[in-house]
Amino acid sequence: MARAFRSTASFGKRQEYVVIAELLRRGFDVYQTLVDDQGIDCIIRLDDQGGLRYIDLQIKARSKDCDPNNAGRFAAIEIVNPRPNYYFIFYSEQADTYWVVPSLKLVSIAYQNKKGKNMGRYGINFCTLRANGEVIPNPKFDEYRDNFNLLKQA
Numbered sequence: 446m447a448r449a450f451r452s453t454a455s456f457g458k459r460q461e462y463v464v465i466a467e468l469l470r471r472g473f474d475v476y477q478t479l480v481d482d483q484g485i486d487c488i489i490r491l492d493d494q495g496g497l498r499y500i501d502l503q504i505k506a507r508s509k510d511c512d513p514n515n516a517g518r519f520a521a522i523e524i525v526n527p528r529p530n531y532y533f534i535f536y537s538e539q540a541d542t543y544w545v546v547p548s549l550k551l552v553s554i555a556y557q558n559k560k561g562k563n564m565g566r567y568g569i570n571f572c573t574l575r576a577n578g579e580v581i582p583n584p585k586f587d588e589y590r591d592n593f594n595l596l597k598q599a
Contacts, residue, residue, distance in 0.1 A: 460506030461486050464534050467543070471593050484525040489596060500596055501531045503548075509538035516540055516580040517572025521563040527552050532596060539580040540572050544589040545596060554586075 465487055468475050474490040484503050491498045505519050516539035524533075527548040535544040546554075555567040573583050582590055589595070 456508055457506065460536060461504045464502075464504045464506070464536060464543070468593070473593075473596065484523060485531075491597065499530065503531075503533045504536070505533060506536040507538060511539070513539060513574050513578060513580050516574070517542075517582070518568070518570040520566075520568040521558070522551075522555070522567040522569070524548055524552055524567055535569075535571060537572055537580070537582075540582050542571070542582045543591050543593070544571050544582075544586055545592050546589045547595065 465475050465477065468487075468489060474492075476488045476490065478485050478487060483501075485501045486504045487502050489500045489502060491500065505522065507516055507518070517535075517537045519535055522533075529547070529549060531548040533544075533546045533548060533551055535546065536542070551569070552567065555569040558564050558566050558568065571583055571586050572580050574580055
């Protein structure tokens with residue numbers, strides 16, 4: 446029987462691989478980092494008519510086992526140096542949905558904690574819980590929903 450902390454600790458890494466597999470499936474050239482001390486889980490390389498560009502990615506995911514009220518809620522996000530080539534990819538297993546959000550946009554649409562231990566960090570909720578218990582993506586964020594093309598426009 447697996448211990449709960451192993452399941453919890455490995456969930457984030459498993460979801461990084463799920464997102465990386467999705468990026469590869471969509472034709473992106475993906476490079477993984479060995480450590481995540483700069484808020485970068487992987488880097489994609491774009492070759493635009495001979496010119497190379499690199500996009501830093503941070504991956505965040507919510508488990509199918511989390512409280513449905515939190516299926517699309519991402520809290521205490523540290524956004525290190527928002528910039529044009531830094532993106533976040535969020536994934537909710539319950540909603541089976543990705544959101545691709547530029548870091549510069551994320552700091553403007555997310556709320557920022559004003560006090561407490563997470564002061565300065567950001568939070569956002571991409572999902573809505575219906576009365577029948579169904580988790581659905583919030584249409585307010587449709588421009589980012591499964592929009593991996595945003596990475597090519599960076």
